[in-house]
Amino acid sequence: MRYDTATIASLVEPDRVHRSLYVDPALFDLEMERIFGRAWIYVGHESQVKKSGDYIATTIGKQPVVMSRDAEGKIHVLLNRCGHRGAKVVGDREGNVKVFRCCYHGWTYKTDGTLLGIPMSSGYDGTRLDMSDPRYGMMKVPRMELYRGFIFASLSDDGPDLATYLGDARTSIDNMVDRSPEGALEVVGGCFRVVFRANWKIFVENLNDTMHPMVVHESSVKAGEIWAKEHLPEGAPDPLAVRFTRNNGFPYAFWEKLTLKGHRNGHSYMGGIFPPRRTDPVFLEYVAAMEKSYGHERTEEILGVDRHNTIYYPNVSFQSGYQQVRIIRPLSVDRTQMDVYAFKLKGAPDEFYRHTLTYSNMVNAPSSIVMTDDHEAYNRVQEGLAAQSSEWVSLDRDAGRETVDGDWLSATGTSEMPMRNQYQTWSRFMTREA
Amino acid sequence: MLLAGDTDIRSVEQFLYREAILLDEARWQEWLALYTEDCFYWVPSVVGQKDPIETVSLYAEDRMRMEMRVIRVTHPRAFSQDFPTRLSHIVGNVMRDPEDGAGADGGMNPRADLVVRSTAQILEFRREDQRIFGGTVRHWLRRDGGDWKIAMKRIDLLNCDAPMEGLQLFL
Numbered sequence: 012m013r014y015d016t017a018t019i020a021s022l023v024e025p026d027r028v029h030r031s032l033y034v035d036p037a038l039f040d041l042e043m044e045r046i047f048g049r050a051w052i053y054v055g056h057e058s059q060v061k062k063s064g065d066y067i068a069t070t071i072g073k074q075p076v077v078m079s080r081d082a083e084g085k086i087h088v089l090l091n092r093c094g095h096r097g098a099k100v101v102g103d104r105e106g107n108v109k110v111f112r113c114c115y116h117g118w119t120y121k122t123d124g125t126l127l128g129i130p131m132s133s134g135y136d137g138t139r140l141d142m143s144d145p146r147y148g149m150m151k152v153p154r155m156e157l158y159r160g161f162i163f164a165s166l167s168d169d170g171p172d173l174a175t176y177l178g179d180a181r182t183s184i185d186n187m188v189d190r191s192p193e194g195a196l197e198v199v200g201g202c203f204r205v206v207f208r209a210n211w212k213i214f215v216e217n218l219n220d221t222m223h224p225m226v227v228h229e230s231s232v233k234a235g236e237i238w239a240k241e242h243l244p245e246g247a248p249d250p251l252a253v254r255f256t257r258n259n260g261f262p263y264a265f266w267e268k269l270t271l272k273g274h275r276n277g278h279s280y281m282g283g284i285f286p287p288r289r290t291d292p293v294f295l296e297y298v299a300a301m302e303k304s305y306g307h308e309r310t311e312e313i314l315g316v317d318r319h320n321t322i323y324y325p326n327v328s329f330q331s332g333y334q335q336v337r338i339i340r341p342l343s344v345d346r347t348q349m350d351v352y353a354f355k356l357k358g359a360p361d362e363f364y365r366h367t368l369t370y371s372n373m374v375n376a377p378s379s380i381v382m383t384d385d386h387e388a389y390n391r392v393q394e395g396l397a398a399q400s401s402e403w404v405s406l407d408r409d410a411g412r413e414t415v416d417g418d419w420l421s422a423t424g425t426s427e428m429p430m431r432n433q434y435q436t437w438s439r440f441m442t443r444e445a
Numbered sequence: 446m447l448l449a450g451d452t453d454i455r456s457v458e459q460f461l462y463r464e465a466i467l468l469d470e471a472r473w474q475e476w477l478a479l480y481t482e483d484c485f486y487w488v489p490s491v492v493g494q495k496d497p498i499e500t501v502s503l504y505a506e507d508r509m510r511m512e513m514r515v516i517r518v519t520h521p522r523a524f525s526q527d528f529p530t531r532l533s534h535i536v537g538n539v540m541r542d543p544e545d546g547a548g549a550d551g552g553m554n555p556r557a558d559l560v561v562r563s564t565a566q567i568l569e570f571r572r573e574d575q576r577i578f579g580g581t582v583r584h585w586l587r588r589d590g591g592d593w594k595i596a597m598k599r600i601d602l603l604n605c606d607a608p609m610e611g612l613q614l615f616l
Contacts, residue, residue, distance in 0.1 A: 200500035201490045204608035230523035234516040238509065252510055348608050353501055364499075371501050378488075378504050378612040380517045386611050387525035 014041060016442045023438040025431060026410040027403045030396050032437075033210040039344035046325050046440045047072030049167040051176045053327035053338060054078050054088055056352070057160045058197040064107045064122055069350075070340055071166055076152065077101045077111075078162060081123035088155045088164040089124040094147035111149065124149035159188045160196060178418050180278035183321035187331035189313045192297075192304040192358030196334070200368065203351040205377045209389035211325075211341040212433070214349065217385060218320040218328050219281045219429035221266040222408070224259035227388050231380045232260030248291075251366060255373045256381060258284050269424030273413070277324030277436030279429035283317030283332060293362045300358055322429070324436055334367045335375060345393050351375040406430050457561055458539045460593050461584065465534035465565075468615060473515040476615070477508075481587055484508050485553050485597045488616065491606050496551040503605060503612065511615070518613060528572040530614050538564040542583060549583055555597035557585035565600070567616055578616055579603050 014037065022029035022038075031038055052071045055078050059067050066079040068091060075091035077100070091099050093113040100113045100120065110127055111120040119127040126148040129135065140147060153168035161184060163173050174181065188196055207214070217223065225232070235256035239249055249257060261284070269282035288294070301310040321329045328337040334354040341347055353371040355364045374381050396404070409426035422428035467476040480486075488503040497505035506514065517523055539561060542549075546560035566579040585597035600616055 201494075201606075203490065203501055204606070206608045206610050208610070227524070230517045230520040231513075233520050233522065234513040237516050238513050242509070250509060252513065256513070351501075368498065368501060368505075372505050373510075376490075376501065376503060377609050380514055383525045383611040383613055384523070387527075 014038065016444060019441045020438060023434045024403075026407050027405055028434050030399075030402055030404055032212065032434075033393065033396050033404070034344060036344045039210075039341070041441060042437075043072040043341070045443065046437065047166070047341070049165065049170060049440060049443075050325055051154075051156075051163040051165050051170075051173050051323075052325075053323060053336075054155075054162045054164050056196065056198050056336075056354070057086060057157065057162065058199075059105070060086060062107065064109060065105075066101060066108065066111075066122065067105045068101045068103065069338075071152070071164060072341070074166065075099055076164070077149070079111075079122045079124075081121065085123065086155075086157065086162060087123050088152045088162065089149040090152065092149065093118055094120075094126055094149065095129075100149060120149045124151055159184055176276055177278070177323060178274050178276060180274045180276075180280065180321065180323065182316070183280055183318055183329050183331050186313065186316045186318070187329055187334065187354070190301075190331065190334075191356035192300040193356075194304075195357040196354040197357055198352050199355050199364075200353060203349075203371070203376055205349045205351065205375075205382070205386075206342070207347055207349070207386040207389050208345055209347060209386075209393035210344055211339050211347040212437075213389045213392050214339060214347060215322060215325065215328075215433060216430045217389065218322050219271055219279050220427075221269060221271075221281065221425050222263075223385075223388065224266070225261070225263070227384045228256070228259035228381055230384065231256040234380060236260070251369050252373055254285070255370060259381065263425065266424045271422045271424060271426055271428055273420040273422070273429050273432035275418045275420075275432075275436075277433050278322055279324075279432060280318045280321035281429075282319065282424065284319050285332070288314060293360060293366060296360045297356075297363045300360065304358065322433075324433060333370045333374075335371060337375065406434070452541070452559055454539065454541065457559070457586070457593070458536075460586075461536050461539060461561065461563055464595070465536050469532050469534055471529070471532075471614075473519065477511060477515060479593075479595050480508065480511070481589075481594045481596045482508060483556075484511070484595060485555060486511055486615065487551060487553070487597065487599045489551075489599070489601060489605055492601070494551070494605075498552065503602070504615075514615070525611065525613060530569060530571040532570075532614060532616075533568040535566045536563050536582075537566075538562075546583055546585055549599060550585065550597060551599070553597060555585040556587060557596045558588045559586045559593075560584070561586060565616075569614075571613075576610075580605070 055067055060080040063080050063082050066077050068077050077089045077091045079087050091101050093100050095118050098113055098115040100111050117130045121127050126142050152164045152166055154165040156163055156173035158173055235253040239253050271281050273279040326339045336352045338350040353367050406427045413420045413422040413428045420428055420432055464479055486504055486506045487497055490501050490503050494500055542560040542562040561584045563582045565582045569576045580602040583599045584595055586593040587596045
């Protein structure tokens, strides 16, 4: 069906959303246009294109893009489409080139997207084609900005700048970078690409959903508990892998005491669930490196920021304390890909990065014994919503109990406030026609 | 390193087939018993991956993590196993690794008497869908009385860097 503005507005109420948001392909197409086509979308990190000519290929919504570093060292986000007949120019995921060359008719482009050459270009003499017109190049996205090394792009030339859009929520990015003794991050080791059979928004909701861990993750919590009981002496500290599973089993009272924060642009974060300060030798060595760079007081301040997941609406989640970035790539109304990158903190001990990878492998790998059950839950929401027993999906928990402070809503740890907040933003994007 | 002449490759083949059957029949405790206490189970996430330390892996599990996976997957509250995953392996091309595992152990340096290279094709079925995995497998084997134990297993999947849905069992 075609949706008019009034109909779209009627799909989101303060405490519930219509099931069509998850199941209707027409709404999905409109989301790609009005949300992924307008918002600031996270694309990648500068360390993924270190040298001139480096590029990575990805998507913004359904549109193929390339992030590249040009000969002068400047980073660009280009639409991955030949200015001639539209072929996707870059066919692999990453690499390094002098020029981009289309595989179809051999048009070449500089790594900033400018059209460089056309075979037998005399054939265009006296025609409408103008080689200096950017429309015949690989076009740059309308807007691209870096924030502390992270590249965001917008397919719309209209809207707030990146800093304004991220608002104070950007402090989670700050904290992730500040946790490096050199104030710099680097992607060095691969990427997980995990697919689940559910609408992308179900994952975005789940990132700050604290009523699910003890239920969904019971089997991995038990795996940690049972293993520890069978193998460790009473009172011995848990190995990291055990801790990463057991923490999900904290009682409801623990989660209730966390703080949830929702930003007016749809972003949100929750308080940390792992002890912010570890006491193992690797962590202590890391703290020493931090204190050398920042001094004791500033180090305490940086490590004192304890947030688990921060969501930048609509497509990226930062786990600042564990150096993980998860990119949400909607594939269709009922299929989503998640790209997960682990970051190295420059200047931290090598062994520290191994702990980062242990977290990646335990929690964010396709084989994760934790995430597998999340995906089962998402997939079942998608399948369950085919039942039309109600037109509405409940977001009632602690509704109306959040408090407002400037750009922020605050709520107790088990509130569904972040989801209600996400859908207010969803509605604002979706009801704006042009 | 044991010379090929000292080893009956047929007995090694039988050992690998036995491992495959234990996986296919979900006989997890018997399967774990094939591995040494200091074992390592590794499925790289990129082609030709050098180590499990700089780059993320689809699996990079020591014995603790392997045992945790087995506990989870057999736990009644493992919801994603409400419909249990089934596997079927074909193991072929079994030979002593011509390089004796050189450069393939990811720096884990397993103590082994023989490195065996094979090819596996693995069908996986759950609920509605069947998936196919396959690739090159290396086993670092250690003599254990008259039999073998696995000190390390590395599986280089053909689609190691593909977008994929969750992997729950061992391959």
